[in-house]
Amino acid sequence: MALINKNASQILATVVSNKRVGQYHQLIINIGDLATVCKPGNFVAINVGGENSRMILRRAFAISRVSSSSTFGGTMELIVAPHGQGSKWLCAQNEGSVIDVIVPLGTAFGIPTEPVQVLLVGGGYGSAPLFGLAEVLNARGCRVDMLLGASTASKIYAPMEGKRSVNSLRIFTEDGSMGQSGRVTDPIRDLINDMNIAVIYSCGPMAMLSAIDAITRGTDVVHQCAVEESMACGIGICMTCVLPVSDTEGNITMQRSCIDGPVMDGAHVQWDKVGKTL
Amino acid sequence: MALINKNASQILATVVSNKRVGQYHQLIINIGDLATVCKPGNFVAINVGGENSRMILRRAFAISRVSSSSTFGGTMELIVAPHGQGSKWLCAQNEGSVIDVIVPLGTAFGIPTEPVQVLLVGGGYGSAPLFGLAEVLNARGCRVDMLLGASTASKIYAPMEGKRSVNSLRIFTEDGSMGQSGRVTDPIRDLINDMNIAVIYSCGPMAMLSAIDAITRGTDVVHQCAVEESMACGIGICMTCVLPVSDTEGNITMQRSCIDGPVMDGAHVQWDKVGKTL
């Protein structure tokens, strides 16, 4: 647990490209050999605002995919929503900008040893790490189905090439502007009943993760979810990013989503107690 | 006095060029029609560090020269020494960068109504405003002699074209790496005795200004000096930039170098009391 970040390094990395994709920015960043130790579910922590920044904390972003190209060496892809000052600054970094990143951080998705059927559920930019995950699962021989949801079409992140590794992809938007109208969680119960799903992998807003937990509770389906809490340090030393989680004996403790997560067992997270005093 | 800044405007201005000149950067900045209201001795106050800056105060820079070009409209020239974080940031702004400036600010050099003989004395980047001043004085028919000094050659700012408006230019460096070896103040006493100098205009470190005052004291020579004190606001509202100055009745009051200056009558400044409790 505590040595989860033993591969992490703090490096100055060059932005290889920055493209707008709907309401997001796709950033490709050169991280050299570190790309080889990144696993789906890991995240990066990035310094924002430049040298004279009044923003003193790093911002966390899920690694969407890594690849090694002959031109740039190892690169990672991030999908960033320009939200507040920090993410806006990052989205404004052009090709050639040098940024300070710590990578890779946190607990990755667990990969089944057997070629089982899995369902990947992504909300908003939460779909980003699922494509890299799909490749790994696909390589393991798993059947991979994917559901993506967002409020509206421009918040769906579903790159063409990402679809290669999935057996099916269905999209849901609340306003019906893309795919089916409705929530990404709507079809899950039926899919569990109809198919032989062993694991659901999810990433997205906490409410979505919690809803998936409610659906999987009482079933045999394992729910591996990547949670997202406000993080001051990203490396396990500040205790700001905690969630109530029960251990095997049923004791509830506050676990750090940066180091004991971001990938957690959905059944252990005490969703109703998040943000409450224990 | 208090309406000294009535022509001042806060504008977003584009950097037209940024060149290294010795240890300084020469910045040309497009300020449009405001160039026409800038006078020698005025300064600008510039926001530094960009949008997310932890530096909340503007930095002051003397306007070196203004010109109107057909390509860019009105521009101003600054000579900036990369000193601390703020000036370094400014020196790193390239062609096309947009910066937030307030211009023009402060009391300008007084220009004699008669075509008298004048001596211009500049220390380090303090020479910058003297070239624009020389042009105005020259146009008035004044005989303009100039002395420039610095610790070493790379800290002498003396552009080729600036020499057009001066009748003579002598350079002094402490290490003898350019011009004569010695201090810029060394020849002043002789010059006052030998020539019929009516006004000395000076700009540079406080110690230089104070030394010139000691030389001119008891003579008829008027000493117009541009002082430099730490300024929080640059517009007269904070009272951080004060100097002890005597009024016509001999009362000593703390005057603001941003608005009652930066150009002051050297004979009125109480040089021995600067930085002391009155």
Next chain:
Amino acid sequence: MTALDFSTTLGNAWFPAPTFTASGCASSGRELSQFFDLSDIGGVVTKSVMMKARTGRPTPRMAETPSGMLNSIGLQGPGIDAFIAKDIPFLIEQRSRIIVSIAGETVEEYSTLARKLRSVSGISAIEVNISCPNVENRGLVFACDPEASKRVIDGVRRTIGGELPIIAKLSPDVTDLPSIARGVVDAGADALALINTVLGMVINVDTMRPHLGGKTGGLSGPAIRPIAVRAIYQVHAAMPQVPILGMGGVTSGKDALEMIAAGASGISIGTASFGNPTAIMSIQNELKELLVTKGFTSMRQAIGFAHRPEEV
């Protein structure tokens, strides 16, 4: 845009907008009047004036710090008589609402200042800056001494009579701010100004000595905003009926709204004006827009909003 009632009151004084200059950060208004019309803001709070002309502290008087600055001006100013003769008429001519800030070295001096101001017309309120050293008590700052704070306000109240609102300006450098606040309100303050600067120091590592001529200085700017919001929240929780003029690092309409939600009826803008002479105007505009966007029809509905129980 729906009509928004942007006005506020501090004691019995009414102001068309809740946005003011901060004392010591606008001198007496003259210099800022070159950048905007003084009658367009809530009012000008003038630099704290003392009995006699003062030259203040030696330079350097300022040091920039991360997202803040230290100042040590030492209340340089012209003295009350020159202030009344020159500055008040100018502000009246500009149709500015005027809050006069006073500062003294003894309890008596505050009362004398109040007496001088009693007969001056055109003043909306008096801000009593009690963050000054009390020469009668080992230089202990009035605002750090509950008894001395009360005596100052009591003296001013008696002198000034019941008409002119008194705003007591408090220092955050105390163990128990709500109790100091309660003391000065009991002594006759109609409103509170929160917060004055926080005591700080910068050491110049070149000289290895304190950078400021006055050694310590007052910390202001965005760095202290969380301290100011907490102070306003605490005091409003203790005395919800007492109006607060909030300040400390406000640079945007969002910052102003934070303070209003914490319990402020008005906002003073200090250090932000150093970086941007028209800061108050933009803060005003942003605040108006934010209030309208959030569906408020009057600024006053937002005062203390953060204290309401969360609707479930």
Next chain:
Amino acid sequence: MTALDFSTTLGNAWFPAPTFTASGCASSGRELSQFFDLSDIGGVVTKSVMMKARTGRPTPRMAETPSGMLNSIGLQGPGIDAFIAKDIPFLIEQRSRIIVSIAGETVEEYSTLARKLRSVSGISAIEVNISCPNVENRGLVFACDPEASKRVIDGVRRTIGGELPIIAKLSPDVTDLPSIARGVVDAGADALALINTVLGMVINVDTMRPHLGGKTGGLSGPAIRPIAVRAIYQVHAAMPQVPILGMGGVTSGKDALEMIAAGASGISIGTASFGNPTAIMSIQNELKELLVTKGFTSMRQAIGFAHRPEEV
């Protein structure tokens, strides 16, 4: 490079370097040990430990502020027994110097914690975090109450005996810091840790409610550095013989030197490690270089330098 003696002492404890983690900003060292060797720094100050395991405050527990941050962790931790069983052995194995920070809810609890630690070997000093609410006195923070502060330190001193140095960690949120400092020194503290976080609040303008689950939080980071430097300077001026562990917004060797010149014998680095896991290492290197450049042959020569009269 001339040989520089970089070592320091806090009470009778010797450390090879003056640079420490800050309590609560390094957990118990395990996570940071993945980024550098814990034996390379002065020592690890562990997260304040209480008697029982605690889950702490609800989330959100942090808010970034200009050049700073608020936290409201509420002393989440494993409790003293688990801490002694698991964390101390790990740190000893890493050859780290250890300063254990303790926190209690009653005077008695602090003494009990000290008793538990008395027999544990490998500890260099105990930091007593008295910025905790005293459940026996309306939740008033110990460090804001001179009497309670003294009683806590007195109890710890009696329990622990004369060997292990006691560092009392004080809050800056008081009217008269030097007098609180004097009180705890009289009660038996060998050194002082200055400063703990400053009480602050951020209001979320979307929800119009306090952003933190715990409503208020502690302000840390560069924003508070001028307050910390002032606190260290004030206390060193009052008691030059008492060693101070300085902290509050140190991010560079220059910042560390500022505090040393103000009077600190050692420096804790907290929030800076959140932004850069190896912050302590680079601060150490920068500080060494600065000291050498300035001609010091030992770090200790620079302690309190800013108090010396200026040579003319």
